[in-house]
Amino acid sequence: MSIDKNLLHLTEAEQREIQEIVASYPHPKAASLDALLLIQAKRRYISDDMLAAIATLIGISVAELDELATFYNLIYRKPVGQNVILLCDSISCWIMGRDAIECAIKQQLQIEVGETDREGQFTLLPIVCLGHCDHAPAMLINKQLYGDVTQDEVKSLLERHKHGETECSTP
Amino acid sequence: MQHPLTMHCRPVLSDLSQPVGCDSYRFEVARQIIGKVDRNYLLDVVEQSGLAGCGGGSFPTGRKWRLYPPQSERPGPRYFIINADEMEPGTFKDRLLLEDETSLLIEGIILSAYILDANECYVFVRGEYQLAIERLMAGIEQAKMAGLLGTDILGSKFCLDIHVHRGAGRYICGEETALLNSLEGRRPVPRAKPPYPQVSGLWGAPTIVNNVETVANIPNIIKNGAQWYRSLGRNGGVGTKIFGVSGRVMRPGTYELPMGTTMRELIEDHAGGMRSGYRLRAVLPGGASTAFLSAEQLDTPMTPAAMMKSGTRLGTGTAIILDDQTCPVGFIANLQRFFARESCGFCTPCRDGLPWVSQILDRIEAGKGRAEDLDRLSDLQNTLAAGNTFCALAPGAMASLQSGLSLFRDDFVRHIEQGACPWK
Ligand SMILES: Cc1cc2nc3c(=O)[nH]c(=O)nc-3n(C[C@H](O)[C@H](O)[C@H](O)COP(=O)(O)O)c2cc1C
Ligand code: SF4
Ligand code: FES
Numbered sequence: 269m270s271i272d273k274n275l276l277h278l279t280e281a282e283q284r285e286i287q288e289i290v291a292s293y294p295h296p297k298a299a300s301l302d303a304l305l306l307i308q309a310k311r312r313y314i315s316d317d318m319l320a321a322i323a324t325l326i327g328i329s330v331a332e333l334d335e336l337a338t339f340y341n342l343i344y345r346k347p348v349g350q351n352v353i354l355l356c357d358s359i360s361c362w363i364m365g366r367d368a369i370e371c372a373i374k375q376q377l378q379i380e381v382g383e384t385d386r387e388g389q390f391t392l393l394p395i396v397c398l399g400h401c402d403h404a405p406a407m408l409i410n411k412q413l414y415g416d417v418t419q420d421e422v423k424s425l426l427e428r429h430k431h432g433e434t435e436c437s438t439p
Numbered sequence: 440m441q442h443p444l445t446m447h448c449r450p451v452l453s454d455l456s457q458p459v460g461c462d463s464y465r466f467e468v469a470r471q472i473i474g475k476v477d478r479n480y481l482l483d484v485v486e487q488s489g490l491a492g493c494g495g496g497s498f499p500t501g502r503k504w505r506l507y508p509p510q511s512e513r514p515g516p517r518y519f520i521i522n523a524d525e526m527e528p529g530t531f532k533d534r535l536l537l538e539d540e541t542s543l544l545i546e547g548i549i550l551s552a553y554i555l556d557a558n559e560c561y562v563f564v565r566g567e568y569q570l571a572i573e574r575l576m577a578g579i580e581q582a583k584m585a586g587l588l589g590t591d592i593l594g595s596k597f598c599l600d601i602h603v604h605r606g607a608g609r610y611i612c613g614e615e616t617a618l619l620n621s622l623e624g625r626r627p628v629p630r631a632k633p634p635y636p637q638v639s640g641l642w643g644a645p646t647i648v649n650n651v652e653t654v655a656n657i658p659n660i661i662k663n664g665a666q667w668y669r670s671l672g673r674n675g676g677v678g679t680k681i682f683g684v685s686g687r688v689m690r691p692g693t694y695e696l697p698m699g700t701t702m703r704e705l706i707e708d709h710a711g712g713m714r715s716g717y718r719l720r721a722v723l724p725g726g727a728s729t730a731f732l733s734a735e736q737l738d739t740p741m742t743p744a745a746m747m748k749s750g751t752r753l754g755t756g757t758a759i760i761l762d763d764q765t766c767p768v769g770f771i772a773n774l775q776r777f778f779a780r781e782s783c784g785f786c787t788p789c790r791d792g793l794p795w796v797s798q799i800l801d802r803i804e805a806g807k808g809r810a811e812d813l814d815r816l817s818d819l820q821n822t823l824a825a826g827n828t829f830c831a832l833a834p835g836a837m838a839s840l841q842s843g844l845s846l847f848r849d850d851f852v853r854h855i856e857q858g859a860c861p862w863k
Contacts, residue, residue: 399534
């Protein structure tokens with residue numbers, strides 16, 4: 269069997285893990301999302317090379333996989349920082365002052381929504397209601413959920429996640 | 440007052456560090472039922488209980504299950520899917536059950552799948568619900584160890600596996616047929632109905648999709664009977680419901696109360712009323728896709744029928760409060776921005792119409808509204824009404840717009856005439 273050169277972008281361990289996911293579903297295509305999330309957890313975002321490698325392993329076309337990758341909010345097709353801030357912009361958080369939190373974060377990091385700071389530490393993205401509306405405003409930094417966030421607290425929250433975090437940026 | 444659904448919940452929900460004790464959960468009901476009680480009898484109990492789907496549609500669960508063909512007619516893979524995609528803005532009830540009543544939910548899955556004779560279950564959880572995913576995985580392991588999952592469960596020949604599927608975030612994935620496409624690894628746009636999922640669902644096999652809260656009700660209904668469940672409700676409602684309140688109230692949170700509790704009781708007695716200095720203007724009773732209930736309508740009992748009579752829907756039962764110091768135009772603009780962003784893009788009225796609605800509202804809120812904008816919004820609201828779009832997302836979006844335009848007409852007009860938002 270010839271080895272597809274696309275696969276060289278993934279480690280052997282990664283290839284094995286994806287094959288295991290594929291085997292766990294009755295149809296290979298169903299493994300697409302799990303595979304994308306798995307690789308993103310290790311590599312922070314899905315580059316074109318990764319996309320091609322995953323598609324090859326699953327046995328679908330790159331276009332088919334990209335159609336999914338670009339549809340979902342939590343699959344990143346562009347590089348993101350070490351930490352991803354998902355700040356809720358839905359209704360209850362909006363009522364409770366999430367716009368002021370957004371301003372504080374933007375000011376602290378000197379970025380706009382959708383951007384990554386110069387040090388490559390933080391990316392700020394909007395997110396749909398996090399199911400924490402009774403503690404609005406709410407946000408996720410990586411896997412950590414925060415509620416009742418205040419403007420004053422933004423700086424120290426960000427400090428806490430700076431450098432120290434090694435876990436993946438996908439919630 | 441009985442809280443059958445939330446008996447094991449943490450007293451303080453925000454204390455996420457404290458895992459709740461599920462290790463001792465005994466799956467008593469499942470042990471007494473599986474392999475011992477006739478499926479048809481159990482289906483009758485569920486039907487007679489009057490349990491209605493808690494995912495927003497309030498469709499009777501028993502009636503839905505009746506449409507699922509029996510094993511003898513449709514052998515082979517048979518699916519039961521739990522919708523844990525909870526992304527409806529202002530909705531935070533399934534997270535509570537997923538995190539704190541994990542074992543009750545798993546027992547509900549086992550019993551439901553047994554009644555339906557389904558052998559594969561997927562729990563479709565939104566990717567952001569990290570803790571929920573961890574607890575589900577742990578709970579499933581525990582149920583396996585207890586001999587309640589796998590093959591030949593309790594010597595009954597009944598087989599069941601539960602898989603946790605992590606979503607990657609899109610509101611449309613909560614729509615049950617889009618959810619099926621998402622699970623299959625297809626682009627998650629809704630499917631045409633019929634055929635209904637019961638007959639041709641996941642990979643063409645018989646499939647039932649139910650909300651987390653719906654399924655968590657099953658163990659107690661089976662244990663205590665249909666009559667018991669019905670008697671828990673008030674004012675024409677049956678059972679209990681996890682209601683929620685967010686916005687500027689004293690105690691925002693989730694409250695398991697009799698179905699049929701009035702909106703006023705929920706807000707004033709349970710959530711402690713408005714914070715001082717704030718007055719209630721209107722409420723979205725059950726998430727972003729429901730129409731406003733005005734301050735004069737607060738005595739409406741929270742049942743699907745009574746809410747319908749008041750011109751709105753029970754939806755997910757989690758109320759969002761609009762107070763007098765929040766701009767109603769800004770409020771509605773926020774909702775429509777959400778819907779425009781989350782439109783799946785499959786059908787034209789929704790794909791093009793929602794961004795248009797959203798832009799007009801943003802313009803009015805920014806003080807750049809024009810006299811003809813309100814008529815344009817009314818036109819669009821008709822274009823996007825039920826029946827004109829492929830799924831319920833767009834009509835859901837129009838609920839708050841339509842009711843908001845009539846309830847807050849003066850506020851809209853003031854924005855346009857003054858060229859500024861009076862709340863800024
Ligand atoms: C746009 C849209 C989003 C939905 N999101 C959810 C959801 O997140 N969770 C849910 O349980 N139902 C959701 N629903 C309703 C489901 O389609 C389906 O009716 C429900 O899961 C059935 O379960 P039930 O009968 O137990 O309520 C959504 C519907 C639409 C149209
Ligand atoms: S109404 Fe909107 S969300 Fe539903 S199918 Fe059409 S474009 Fe997609
Ligand atoms: S609206 Fe922000 S968490 Fe629900």
